[in-house]
Amino acid sequence: MTAAQASPAGTVTAPETSPPKRAGFGRLMLSEWTKIRSVRSTVWSLILFVVVSIGFTVLFTALTEANWNAGNDAATRNATIVADPVNFIMGAGLGLGQLTICVLGALLITTEYSTGVIRSSLLAVPRRIPMLAAKAAVFAVLILVAAEIVCFAAFLTGSAILHAHAPVSLGDPNVTRAVIGSGLYLTVVALLALAIGAIIRHTAGAISTVIGVILVVPILTGLLPGTVGKHINAYLPAQAGTLIGQAHRHADDLLSPWQGFGVLCIWAAVLLGVAVYLLKRRDA
Amino acid sequence: MIEARDLTKSYGGKLAVDHLSFTVQPGLVTGFLGPNGAGKSTTMRLILGLDRPQSGTATIDGKRYADLPSPLRTVGALLEAKSVHSGRSARNHLLFLAQSQGLPASRADEVLDLVGLSEVAGKRAGTFSLGMSQRLGIAAAMLGEPRVLLLDEPVNGLDPEGVLWIRNLMKYLAGQGKTILVSSHLMNEMAVTADHLIVIGRGQLIADATTAEVIARSSEQAVRVRTPDPARLTELITAEGGQASAGQAAGDGGAPVLLVTGMPAPRIGELAASGSVVLHELSPQLASLEEAFMELTAGSLEFGQHGGGPGTGPQPGGPGPAGAPPGGAPPGSPYPASAGSPAGAPGRSAR
Numbered sequence: 001m002t003a004a005q006a007s008p009a010g011t012v013t014a015p016e017t018s019p020p021k022r023a024g025f026g027r028l029m030l031s032e033w034t035k036i037r038s039v040r041s042t043v044w045s046l047i048l049f050v051v052v053s054i055g056f057t058v059l060f061t062a063l064t065e066a067n068w069n070a071g072n073d074a075a076t077r078n079a080t081i082v083a084d085p086v087n088f089i090m091g092a093g094l095g096l097g098q099l100t101i102c103v104l105g106a107l108l109i110t111t112e113y114s115t116g117v118i119r120s121s122l123l124a125v126p127r128r129i130p131m132l133a134a135k136a137a138v139f140a141v142l143i144l145v146a147a148e149i150v151c152f153a154a155f156l157t158g159s160a161i162l163h164a165h166a167p168v169s170l171g172d173p174n175v176t177r178a179v180i181g182s183g184l185y186l187t188v189v190a191l192l193a194l195a196i197g198a199i200i201r202h203t204a205g206a207i208s209t210v211i212g213v214i215l216v217v218p219i220l221t222g223l224l225p226g227t228v229g230k231h232i233n234a235y236l237p238a239q240a241g242t243l244i245g246q247a248h249r250h251a252d253d254l255l256s257p258w259q260g261f262g263v264l265c266i267w268a269a270v271l272l273g274v275a276v277y278l279l280k281r282r283d284a
Numbered sequence: 285m286i287e288a289r290d291l292t293k294s295y296g297g298k299l300a301v302d303h304l305s306f307t308v309q310p311g312l313v314t315g316f317l318g319p320n321g322a323g324k325s326t327t328m329r330l331i332l333g334l335d336r337p338q339s340g341t342a343t344i345d346g347k348r349y350a351d352l353p354s355p356l357r358t359v360g361a362l363l364e365a366k367s368v369h370s371g372r373s374a375r376n377h378l379l380f381l382a383q384s385q386g387l388p389a390s391r392a393d394e395v396l397d398l399v400g401l402s403e404v405a406g407k408r409a410g411t412f413s414l415g416m417s418q419r420l421g422i423a424a425a426m427l428g429e430p431r432v433l434l435l436d437e438p439v440n441g442l443d444p445e446g447v448l449w450i451r452n453l454m455k456y457l458a459g460q461g462k463t464i465l466v467s468s469h470l471m472n473e474m475a476v477t478a479d480h481l482i483v484i485g486r487g488q489l490i491a492d493a494t495t496a497e498v499i500a501r502s503s504e505q506a507v508r509v510r511t512p513d514p515a516r517l518t519e520l521i522t523a524e525g526g527q528a529s530a531g532q533a534a535g536d537g538g539a540p541v542l543l544v545t546g547m548p549a550p551r552i553g554e555l556a557a558s559g560s561v562v563l564h565e566l567s568p569q570l571a572s573l574e575e576a577f578m579e580l581t582a583g584s585l586e587f588g589q590h591g592g593g594p595g596t597g598p599q600p601g602g603p604g605p606a607g608a609p610p611g612g613a614p615p616g617s618p619y620p621a622s623a624g625s626p627a628g629a630p631g632r633s634a635r
Contacts, residue, residue, distance in 0.1 A: 024386070031384035038376035039369060111369065119334060119367040120377070120424065123359075124384040126333045126350040283335040 028125060028134035035117075036108065036138060045104035046146055050153075053097025057154040060092035061161040068165050078165070085168035086178045089158035090151065090245035097150065098186055099211065101143055105193030106206040108139060113201045118284050128279040136194055136272065140187055147186035155179045174247040174257075181244030181261060188261075188268050189214070192237055195271035199278055214238045230254070237267040285310055285463055286432060290340035291330050293323075293487075300326040302487035303340070308465045308480075310431070313458045315478030315495065316467035319581050323487035324467040325364050328434050332361055344432050354385045360425030364436040367421070370410025374401055374420050377409060378427060385428050395423040414441030422450070432463040439473060451477050471577045475499070485581040498580070507549045509542040510565035511556070520555045521547060539564045 036042050068078065081088045112118040125131040155175075159168050170176050193210045200206040214237070221233045233239050234254040243253060243260030255263065286308035293301040301323040308314045318324050329335040331342040333349035344352065344359055352358050368377050378392035396402045399419040404412070409420060418441050425433060435454075439447045454477060458464050465482075468474055474481065474495070481498045483491040491498050508531060511517050518528045526547035530540065544552055549568045556563050 027383055027386050031380045034376060034380040034383055035372075038372045038380070040371055115369040116366040117369045117372075119363055119365065120381060122334055123332060123361055123367075124356055124381050126352070126355055281336075283329070 025130065025134060028130055029138050031124070032134045032138040035121075035135075036142065039111070041107050041111070042104065045100050045107070049097050049100040049104075049146060050150055052100055053093045053150045054154055054157060055093065056096050057089065057093030057158045058161065061089060061158040064088075065161050065165065081162070082166045084247050084250070085159065085162060085166040086155065086172075086175045087246045088166070089155055089162065089168075090178060090182045091242065092158060093154055094151070094182060094186065094245075098189055098214065101147070101186060101190045102193035102210045102214065103207055105139060105143075105190040106197035106200075106210055107203060108135065108194055109197040110201060110203040110206050114203060122284050129276055132198065132272070132276055132279060136191055139194060140191055143190045144183060144187045147190075148180065148183035151179050151183040151186070172247065178245050178247050178257070181257065182242075185241045185244050185261065185264065188264050189238065189241060192264075192268040192271055195268060195275045198275035199271065234260075235263055237264050240264050240267075285346075286331060286342070286344055286434075286465055287346075288327065288331065288340070288342045291327065291337050291342055292339045293326055293330055293335060293337050300487055301330065301337070304484065304487060304489055305340075306482050306489060306492055308463055308482070310463040311458055311461045312479040313454045313464045313466060313477055314480045314482060315474040316465055316482050316484075317471065317474060317577055318467075318484040318490075320469075322484050322581070324484065325436055326487075327484070328361070328363070328436050328465070328467065331434065332359070332363075354428065356381060356385045356428035356430065357387075358428070358430055359432045359434065360428065360430035361434045362418075362421045362425045362436060362438055364440070366417070367424075368409045368417065371408055373406050374409055374412070374423075375405040377420065378423060381424055381427055387428060391427060395426050398426060399423040415443060415446055418442055419446070422453075430462075433457065433465070435464070435466040437467055437469065439468065447473070483577065483580050490580045498577075506569045507544045507547070507552055508565065508567045508569050509544055509552060509563060510539040511542065511561055511563050512539045513561050514540045514542050516559060517542065517552075517556060517561045520559045520561070521552065524551070524555060526552070541565075543569075 064081070068074070071077070109118075112121060121131060122128075125134075155170070162168070168175060170179065192213075193206075196210050196213070197203075197206040200209055218233060218236050218239050221229055221236065223229065224232065231254065240255055240260040241264030243249075243255055243257045246253075246257050249256045253260075288304055288306050291301050291304045292299070300321075304323070304327060316324050316327075326335065330337045330340075331344070331349065341348065349355060349359065368374075374396065375392055378395060379389055382389060382391050393402070393405070396405050399422050401416065401419055401423060404416065409417065412420065418438065422435075422438065425435065433454075438450050438454075442450065451473070454464055454466060458479070466474075466478070468477075478495050481491060481493060481495050482489070483498065509517065509528075514528075514530070521528045521544055524547065526544055528542045528544045531543040532541060549566055553563065553566055555561075556566075
């Protein structure tokens with residue numbers, strides 16, 4: 001639309017001297033990309049993510065393979081693995097690897113507060129929603145790419161190690177979905193960590209909370225008796241989200257793989273919404 | 285132009301800015317003065333949309349900060365608090381800011397050159413000295429070639445060369461018609477930099493006038509006289525209703541010094557001539573901005589909880605050489621009575 005068309009009918013207004021346009025979302029993302037790539041914690045977290053995820057996948061699958069017939073409960077344990085090998089492989093190393101990108105997600109925003117960069121950020125982009133949205137979008141793309149690479153690498157190494165006892169390949173039903181889905185899970189859980197970081201604003205508190213939500217709370221709710229505990233447990237972000245790594249729904253699961261992933265997405269969306277609300281409300 | 289209208293902000297029930305209204309005009313360097321905790325930084329944060337006011341509005345060229353399309357192209361701000369990631373290089377800090385405004389990456393190099401940081405552009409900001417950090421902050425403020433500048437304590441940590449550089453930069457930018465609001469504790473620095481002053485205390489406006497007016501309004505003016513015959517001149521002056529007291533000896537072995545109040549300099553000269561008294565010096569003494577500032581802010585404290593503090597008004601017989609009121613600073617005053625001028629300048633400086 002030209003300036004002439006924009007002016008009210010019948011009036012001719014002099015065109016303003018090159019009015020600066022509202023920051024396009026693309027340039028906000030470019031800016032956030034510069035931020036995220038120019039600090040060391042990003043590089044170190046991603047290196048740790050790769051090393052821990054693939055390292056522990058190799059370790060757990062190799063130990064399982066080496067001790068295939070060891071122990072009294074070997075038969076039941078092996079039955080679970082053979083029934084859904086991709087779920088076992090995806091769960092082996094990513095459970096620990098996810099912590100590195102969750103820490104990165106929390107750090108992404110808490111270090112802005114601890115170093116004071118948040119003031120620079122908000123002076124440049126005073127509108128809180130685009131600022132957080134650009135940050136989340138850039139981070140999501142970065143983690144999605146890294147996580148898919150790691151998930152496929154973990155699956156290929158894990159399945160190669162387990163091949164003798166629990167053969168599985170990407171061509172098997174739902175296996176590709178489980179591997180890609182695990183990358184999606186990691187991306188959304190990293191965004192959830194970013195949201196918690198934006199809500200809590202302090203590095204130590206945010207990281208403790210994220211680890212608590214992912215690792216500690218499921219253990220505590222697991223201790224609750226009867227179906228109450230089971231229901232609460234099923235809808236926790238990590239418990240629900242990791243269902244996407246299953247090739248098929250297990251008999252005792254309350255949610256299907258995609259339903260579980262949906263529950264995780266709702267958690268992340270709600271927490272990001274809370275983060276935006278607080279960002280708008282609070283002083284920087 | 286910056287307009288603050290009825291701005292109010294409290295933190296945890298403590299009022300930091302109290303119904304503050306003022307206007308900052310383009311083409312001038314406007315000094316923003318007040319004791320520590322007077323609310324200067326808070327006011328700037330409210331103008332910049334970093335904090336939310338309880339009431340009131342702040343606009344820049346008629347718009348709220350958050351409504352500016354590319355804010356750094358309109359407003360440049362240097363905050364007192366750190367706002368740079370210690371692990372990120374100076375260039376990358378400026379680069380992400382430039383990108384967010386749609387500015388070319390070359391603009392980051394230009395401002396680095398402007399503030400003299402080109403050689404350390406790739407170094408992590410955490411390794412910078414206070415002065416270098418301050419220069420980086422100024423580079424960020426200048427990035428979008430803004431027409432409005434808010435600088436919170438810009439000369440903090442700068443060496444004399446840097447102070448001079450900032451002073452000239454502000455004057456140059458004001459000469460180009462830009463709007464400049466600069467806060468500082470260095471009152472004498474403001475005396476030579478600012479055209480206009482906004483003085484606040486306890487979050488309230490105390491004075492909003494030209495620098496010359498603030499100085500002139502505040503203190504009774506004295507005239508410094510040197511004569512080899514102080515007794516005779518004192519006689520003449522007292523007879524005319526003036527007051528003369530022995531001033532601080534110059535220490536150069538010259539004639540004694542008298543400080544005369546209640547009489548303008550020309551009249552003292554006429555009296556000396558009529559009485560055939562030789563004068564070696566006759567100079568009107570203007571209150572330094574620092575004194576004016578202390579009087580103004582001490583007044584604001586008096587109207588606060590320290591009702592009826594020691595008088596800080598004009599001193600009979602002329603102020604002492606240090607310019608400090610005999611009663612000392614009011615209780616709770618952030619400035620002790622013995623506080624000298626930060627730059628080591630004399631308490632009373634001649635114009």
